[in-house]
Amino acid sequence: MTDTVYPAIACIIPAAGIGQRMQAGKPKQYLSLQGKTILEHSVARLAAIPSLGPIWLVLAADDAYFDATPLAQSTVTRVKGGAERMHSVLNALHFIDEHQYPWVLVHDAARPLVRQSDISLLLQRCIDTGHGGILACRVRDTMKRGERYVSETVDREHLWHALTPQLFPTALLKAALRDAISQGIAVTDEASAMEWARHTVLLVEGRSDNIKITQPTDLALAAFYLEQMAE
Numbered sequence: 565m566t567d568t569v570y571p572a573i574a575c576i577i578p579a580a581g582i583g584q585r586m587q588a589g590k591p592k593q594y595l596s597l598q599g600k601t602i603l604e605h606s607v608a609r610l611a612a613i614p615s616l617g618p619i620w621l622v623l624a625a626d627d628a629y630f631d632a633t634p635l636a637q638s639t640v641t642r643v644k645g646g647a648e649r650m651h652s653v654l655n656a657l658h659f660i661d662e663h664q665y666p667w668v669l670v671h672d673a674a675r676p677l678v679r680q681s682d683i684s685l686l687l688q689r690c691i692d693t694g695h696g697g698i699l700a701c702r703v704r705d706t707m708k709r710g711e712r713y714v715s716e717t718v719d720r721e722h723l724w725h726a727l728t729p730q731l732f733p734t735a736l737l738k739a740a741l742r743d744a745i746s747q748g749i750a751v752t753d754e755a756s757a758m759e760w761a762r763h764t765v766l767l768v769e770g771r772s773d774n775i776k777i778t779q780p781t782d783l784a785l786a787a788f789y790l791e792q793m794a795e
């Protein structure tokens with residue numbers, strides 16, 4: 565990390581999901597990866613970066629696991645989650661003063677493998693340009709549209725997988741997320757709200773091993789990637 569001086573950046577980690585697709589019997593952010601919970605890994609990735617400010621951790625109102633993790637003794641601020649990810653992020657934004665923290669970074673608890681080098685690149689590109697942005701990786705497979713049959717092959721030339729972290733000016737994200745949600749816009753990530761509000765969103769190419777733990781096979785893949793990182 566260079567000694568670049570950045571404006572104060574608040575961090576939000578949405579961790580209030582139930583991990584239904586993981587079928588693990590507990591929220592996937594509390595599954596173990598090399599002896600630590602996925603949540604601990606994701607928090608540690610952000611906490612290791614000096615340029616990032618305090619963390620607002622969004623937990624389910626009925627979370628029954630957090631207090632048993634070492635994070636219960638950490639300095640993270642807990643916020644109550646909402647019905648969907650977008651509500652959880654907006655709940656956290658309500659506690660973040662945009663004058664104190666002009667930028668906010670949002671990172672999924674379910675993405676424990678993000679590299680500091682990728683986060684540093686995102687910070688640099690966004691703060692240097694003044695535009696918010698997202699880590700993303702290019703689509704490498706041929707993309708099809710359809711259900712039971714192919715209806716279309718989609719040109720993948722300019723297609724990306726949106727990842728996290730996603731980094732935006734706090735005031736702009738607050739307004740965009742609030743307005744998009746109130747108008748029923750489908751918001752699956754922060755960038756969707758910012759695009760809807762017609763703000764520029766930078767695409768910052770990141771590593772494809774910054775996977776989101778979503779389905780059962782992802783845990784073994786994450787363990788493999790983590791071992792590769794240690795070497």
Ligand SMILES: Nc1ccn([C@@H]2O[C@H](COP(=O)(O)OP(=O)(O)OP(=O)(O)O)[C@@H](O)[C@H]2O)c(=O)n1
Nearest residue numbers: 578579580581582583584585647648649673674
């Ligand atoms: N109401 C919600 C839903 C999701 N998340 C968080 O948003 C991130 C990405 O969401 P996803 O991968 O969909 O997690 P889940 O919603 O738990 O997964 P599923 O859809 O399989 O239940 C996760 O860290 C999850 O904990 C959240 O904070 N609040």
Ligand SMILES: C[C@](O)(CO)[C@H](O)COP(=O)(O)O
Nearest residue numbers: 649672726727728752753776
């Ligand atoms: C935010 C995100 O991780 C970007 O790819 C993704 O949109 C989360 O989607 P999910 O359905 O909530 O997992």
